[in-house]
Amino acid sequence: MTALPAAPPPGTERTKTRLLDLVKRHGPQTAQDLAARLEVSIPAARRHLCDLQEQGLLEARTERPGGRGRPQHVFALTERGEAAFPKTYSSLCVDVLRHIETLYGEGAVLEVLGARNAEIAARLRPEMPLGRPLAERLQALVARLNEHGFEATASREEAGWTLTQHNCPNLTVARHYAQLCAAELSLYTELLQVPVTRETRIACGQGRCHYRVG
Template identity: 40%
Template structure:
């Protein structure tokens, strides 16, 4: 039992990991119980109100919670309404959601009732619907900087993308996406990866090679983009066949099997 004036054990912990754990508990309590006052949270979590305020300040700065006046039903009492803290949309997204499963269920239904080609068509139209910003960024860039421009546009959409020279003897670049918002869905439906790969090819005017994907279990989605004279705008070059490690993919007149959604290694 806590003695009078004794600081709760949670507040004795130091370091960012302990702070993060306690902030997660504060956010979880709001998720479970709805908008809460500082006093409510302190009582439920066994913290002092000062400690709760400190963690709420951090959550406010991270846009995880928002402060608002407590709604009063019936006759309002005298005095200033209490302030309550509620989760923002961003804060709710930090917890487990069923959106991935909902998307998989929807695509399962499309595949069963209409067919796999309908899934592929959906994937193509989905990437086309969000392609405007990518096209604008690439078309405004110097031809030698198109991959970097595409990486910046992808990062603005949450893909945490980078562009770098390909390692070894490869004469090209690698577009790396360190985050994929649809990775769990693409694990079952690689058509999403395939449509994205084809779009990159059309956008950059050259064949591209998908080397790895997060959906397949790789750490990063990696796309090889060869250097050279780009194809005419809006015209995708033929896809290349996988090449041995250290050698650039070879360009052939016939399209190769896509490696999107799986690791060719």
């Protein structure tokens, strides 16, 4: 009979959470510093650090304290580790757009988002040249969307191609400003250079954003 994997000792996850919080609060730390702050042994601290590295939450670096002295190994948060902490970006975006709308009118929000679209399109257009098949351009778009947390997929159906987003990383903003979704649709149309039609929208309470492409 195969033995079940041992459950983590009580308090293990809490210790890892505290460790991440210490690195967030104090910046890159050595294993010795973290062990002292957590009041655990250095080998115990290293085990937690190893686990957090495997989870992609921490990375090891070699730095000189204060820019001089002997190099030492420190542990710092990765982008994924930073993302584990609460952010207020979405509420900040809503506030900024609200002030733009109040000061300059509803059309100004769409102008701002349109300018953002133009910048994104200029950056991504070389990855989706018109000479490539639509399937390749669509897959390139899916790859970019997934880098930003959209959990996108593309599939071929009898009626043509579809693009589905299973997550909306901008949901808070999209619920307040439908212009964001309109700008998103315009961006996809411009990048793919074919008609794109949205059929469902997460911001409207549906389970996914679903598009017909071509």
